[in-house]
Amino acid sequence: MGKYTELAKECLELVGGRENISHVTHCATRLRITFVAKSKTKNELWDSKWVEENLSGKGCAGVVPKDKQVQFIIGPNVHDAYLDFCEVAKWSDGDGADVVEEEDDGPHDLKWKLNKFGNFVAPIFMPIVPAMIVGGIILSLKNLAVNYFGLAIDSGTAQLCLAIFDAGFYFLPIYIGMTLSKQLKLPEILGMMLGAVMIGSRFAGGTVTDFFGIPILQASYGSTVIPVVLGVFFMAWIHKYVKKVVPEALTFFVTPLVTMAICVPVQFIILGPLGNYLSGYVAMGVQWLGDTLGFIAQPILSAVYPYMVMFGLDKALTPIGVQMIATLGYNNITSTMGFVSNICIGGTALAVAKTISNKAQKGMIASFGFTALCGVTEPAFYGALIQRPRALIGTAIGAVCAGLFAGIVGLRTFVQGGCPGWLTLTFFIDQNGGLHYVWMAIITAILATVISYVATMIILKRDMKAAVK
Numbered sequence: 001m002g003k004y005t006e007l008a009k010e011c012l013e014l015v016g017g018r019e020n021i022s023h024v025t026h027c028a029t030r031l032r033i034t035f036v037a038k039s040k041t042k043n044e045l046w047d048s049k050w051v052e053e054n055l056s057g058k059g060c061a062g063v064v065p066k067d068k069q070v071q072f073i074i075g076p077n078v079h080d081a082y083l084d085f086c087e088v089a090k091w092s093d094g095d096g097a098d099v100v101e102e103e104d105d106g107p108h109d110l111k112w113k114l115n116k117f118g119n120f121v122a123p124i125f126m127p128i129v130p131a132m133i134v135g136g137i138i139l140s141l142k143n144l145a146v147n148y149f150g151l152a153i154d155s156g157t158a159q160l161c162l163a164i165f166d167a168g169f170y171f172l173p174i175y176i177g178m179t180l181s182k183q184l185k186l187p188e189i190l191g192m193m194l195g196a197v198m199i200g201s202r203f204a205g206g207t208v209t210d211f212f213g214i215p216i217l218q219a220s221y222g223s224t225v226i227p228v229v230l231g232v233f234f235m236a237w238i239h240k241y242v243k244k245v246v247p248e249a250l251t252f253f254v255t256p257l258v259t260m261a262i263c264v265p266v267q268f269i270i271l272g273p274l275g276n277y278l279s280g281y282v283a284m285g286v287q288w289l290g291d292t293l294g295f296i297a298q299p300i301l302s303a304v305y306p307y308m309v310m311f312g313l314d315k316a317l318t319p320i321g322v323q324m325i326a327t328l329g330y331n332n333i334t335s336t337m338g339f340v341s342n343i344c345i346g347g348t349a350l351a352v353a354k355t356i357s358n359k360a361q362k363g364m365i366a367s368f369g370f371t372a373l374c375g376v377t378e379p380a381f382y383g384a385l386i387q388r389p390r391a392l393i394g395t396a397i398g399a400v401c402a403g404l405f406a407g408i409v410g411l412r413t414f415v416q417g418g419c420p421g422w423l424t425l426t427f428f429i430d431q432n433g434g435l436h437y438v439w440m441a442i443i444t445a446i447l448a449t450v451i452s453y454v455a456t457m458i459i460l461k462r463d464m465k466a467a468v469k
Contacts, residue, residue, distance in 0.1 A: 002084035004074070007058040009088055011072055016040035018089050026082040027126035029378040030064070030071040033085075038068075045070060048387075061368065062382030073378045075371060124179045125318040129419075131175065132322075135168020136415030140426035147433025166222075169416075172322065173198045173221055173228040180229060184236040190256055191232045197264055198228060198272065211265045217273045223326045225319045227275030231267040238262050279323050295407030298336060302403030303396045305341035306381060318416075325416045329431065332412035339413075339420035340406055343445050344398035346372030346421070347452035348391050349380035355460045373449065375421030390463055391456050398452025402444050409440045 002008075015021060015035050023034035035041055044050045051063045055072075059081065064071040074081045086092065142161035145151035151158055173195030181191030198221040202208055210216055221227050239259045246254045293300075308317075317334040324331045349369030356362040368380035385391050413420070413427040414437075420427065422445055428437040 002080065002087070003077075004059050004081040004084040005088060007055065007060055007072075007081065008085040010055060010058065011060075011085060012089050014042045014045040015070060016042065018091065021089065021091070024082070024086065024089070024091050025123045026074075026078045027122045029073060029075050029078050029376050031074055031078055031081050031085060032069055032071050032122070034069045041070070052387075056364075056383070061379035062386075064382065073382045075379045076376050120183060121318075123183055124176065127179055128172070128175045129318070131168040132416055133168075133419075133424075135165040137424075137426050138168075139165040140415060140429040143429055143431065143433035144426075169326075170222040171195075171199065172223050172225060176225060176228050177232055180232045181236070184232065186232065186236040186239055187256065190235060190239065190259060191228075193260065194231050194235060194263060194267060195228050198231075198267070203268070208268070211269060214265075214269055216268045219273060219276050221272060221276075223322070224275065224279060225322050225326075226279045227267075227272045229319075230271040230275045231263065234266060234271060235259060235263045279327060295404065295410075297333070298340070298407030298411070299400040299403030301333070301337040302340040302344070302399040302406070305337050305399070306345060306377070306392070306395060321416045325414070330412040330414050331416060332410060335413040335416065335420055335427065336406050336411045337403070339411075339424070339441065340402045340444060340448050341395075341399050342375050342377050342419070342421045343373055343448040344395045344402065344452040345377045345380050345385065346370065346374075347398055347449040348395040348456045349384050351394060351453045351456035351460065352384050352388060352391050354457065355464070373421055374423045375419030390459055394452050394456025394459050397455040398448050401451045402448035405447055406440070406444045409444075411440050411444055412437060 011031070011033065012018065015033050016037070017040075020036050020040045021033060022036050023032075025032050044054075045063065046065055048063070051060075055063065059077075060072050060074060062073040064073065072081070138161050142151070142158055142165075146153050146158060174192050175195070177191030177193070177195030178188045181188045197203065204220065204222070206218055208216055209218070239255065242258045242262075243251060243255050246258065317338075321331045321334040324333070346369045349365055349372055353362050353366035353369055356365065365380070365384045368383050371377075372380040385395070411428075414430050415427040425438055425441055425445075428441040429435065430437060
């Protein structure tokens with residue numbers, strides 16, 4: 001019996017049982033369950049007060065119900081909750097692939113589209129984040145050791161660190177090929193194989209120059225995102241029609257063969273080069289935003305970021321950040337806004353905990369605050385702040401002040417990873433091992449923590465005094 005077994009049983013009942021599930025996955029902090037019919041879910045699932053009273057003691061900090069998906073906020077141990085849920089529900093990868101979901105009868109407005117986009121993107125990139133974090137930190141520590149502790153750059157230790165970094169970033173086309181294929185219900189091995197061909201030694205070595213006389217653009221697809229995304233979408237479309245044509249007795253080997261024979265040439269001749277051009281424009285667009293708005297962009301984006309997390313839009317920033325690192329060598333927009341915002345949420349949660357007299361609740365919210373300072377904000381946001389909107393004013397004040405400083409000093413990260421916070425200061429070590437941006441990040445983090453804490457305390461104490469009067 002696992003730590004989250006009881007919660008898993010409760011979640012399974014709330015979503016209407018196994019037969020009402022079409023997909024189960026998780027991101028960095030949330031267990032995400034997509035259901036077939038909303039009408040079969042329990043009414044309590046949509047009652048925030050009932051959820052807080054009945055699930056908080058079982059390891060769930062909150063629930064975010066969407067039109068076709070419910071997200072249970074667990075925290076850093078979400079993978080354990082996912083495994084316990086799969087065991088309780090007797091669920092395994094691939095289940096639900098043939099389930100036909102109930103048509104949405106709600107309005108397909110902007111909110112619906114944003115939810116749809118966020119729910120689709122999150123399972124593609126969030127499983128890859130741990131690999132990027134490990135690779136990025138290892139690279140940062142290698143740069144630090146080479147520049148300040150005498151480690152030879154051509155030593156076996158340094159090269160091994162680079163090998164780990166490459167495993168986290170260079171092979172992104174393979175990782176994304178797998179996760180995107182899973183989302184599109186395409187055999188995952190085909191998406192992985194397409195990514196592997198793109199970064200294989202023969203193409204990287206420049207020996208693949210044409211296909212039956214049609215020239216192939218020589219480009220590097222290591223660490224790229226958009227080229228493989230375009231390729232896998234095309235592959236999913238081709239695979240669906242090939243599977244319909246090929247006799248069932250031959251489909252096991254003929255379908256993947258025909259699919260790859262069509263998709264690989266198209267990928268190298270058309271989609272790959274197109275993806276590379278689009279990648280460059282994405283990075284240029286984000287850089288243009290920073291250059292146009294200047295240091296004003298950072299405080300605005302930092303203050304807005306918590307609400308991007310609430311709507312799931314923060315996951316859409318991951319490919320932009322990855323592309324900026326690959327193209328520009330640094331990220332001065334998406335990762336820094338998350339860094340400032342996450343720490344401000346932590347400072348605000350600690351202030352909320354300080355004003356609470358109930359020891360059990362005080363300790364729980366304080367733990368949420370420290371977790372947010374480390375980069376994981378959902379428990380604090382949904383478990384403490386969203387029901388205290390006045391406290392979020394303190395978060396915004398801290399984000400604007402710290403974000404303004406970050407914008408003025410041009411704060412930037414040189415490694416892409418998830419959950420930026422006090423524990424990711426190594427992301428600010430530059431390619432030469434320089435610590436300038438690390439010190440700027442420390443000052444930014446101190447400002448974010450202190451200002452959001454003090455501002456929230458002032459706001460909450462004034463509210464308490466007004467309530468007493």
